[in-house]
């Protein structure tokens with residue numbers, strides 16, 4: 001159990017503190033023997049870099065990368081504040 | 083009527099330049115100003131700030147920002163601020179600005195803010211030096227944001243922070259990290275002035291809407307929350323209607 005928590009913490013800190021990643025908004029969930037990464041980033045390059053770094057650092061662990069790229073289209077609606 | 087476009091957590095670096103631009107080119111047709119709620123960059127380097135200024139600068143509307151925690155990562159927040167200011171972007175840190183829009187004065191007071199948590203589960207200014215420094219920083223920023231808000235003379239007042247002033251807009255984040263996402267002192271500062279709208283970012287997995295204890299509408303405009311280039315909020319709708327009749 002401790003090992004599992006350590007792994008998730010280690011991945012979380014790598015995601016934030018690794019100079020080429022610096023993401024705080026990635027979720028890390030363990031499902032059986034698979035670690036699922038979720039959340040959204042600003043570019044496909046960032047998503048690919050995350051997967052590359054995590055699989056490189058933890059080669060023995062199966063990683064599923066469900067990270068999306070946040071859409072950046074113009075809005076079509078206005079919200080009235082009152 | 084005033085229309086404000088807002089987004090936060092755009093985390094710009096070379097790989098993002100160009101992604102927002104098509105939506106930003108349409109912004110002047112949809113809003114009178116653009117407010118950005120911090121985490122403008124990934125690591126807070128002057129080079130990344132230049133990328134941000136390239137992407138979000140040079141618009142036909144004023145751009146007003148606060149920095150986020152990512153913009154402090156390289157300890158170069160002063161240089162980052164200079165790059166942005168040189169590009170014509172207004173950077174607020176416990177300070178305010180007034181924009182003249184459609185004959186109205188839009189006041190914006192902004193600060194990065196800090197963590198500390200919320201009522202019933204907050205840190206105290208007590209114990210180790212490091213803990214007192216942490217909560218002392220929170221209190222100091224919130225006090226100065228409150229002063230900035232109360233000092234502005236305007237028709238509509240907006241508070242702009244990176245950290246959250248209420249827990250409602252954090253819903254979706256793990257409860258355990260709430261103290262790192264915002265603090266109730268920012269909410270009190272916002273309530274100490276006649277604030278019409280409070281905008282923040284930082285909570286990428288949070289929710290869009292909340293209210294301060296005093297009833298001020300709060301919007302989390304973190305990019306992964308709003309899932310588009312920016313949101314648009316309309317203020318002073320009724321005032322404009324009444325003023326359509328010439329005095």
Ligand SMILES: [Fe+2]
Nearest residue numbers: 091121284286
């Ligand atoms: Fe962020």
Ligand SMILES: [Fe+2]
Nearest residue numbers: 121150151284
């Ligand atoms: Fe942040």
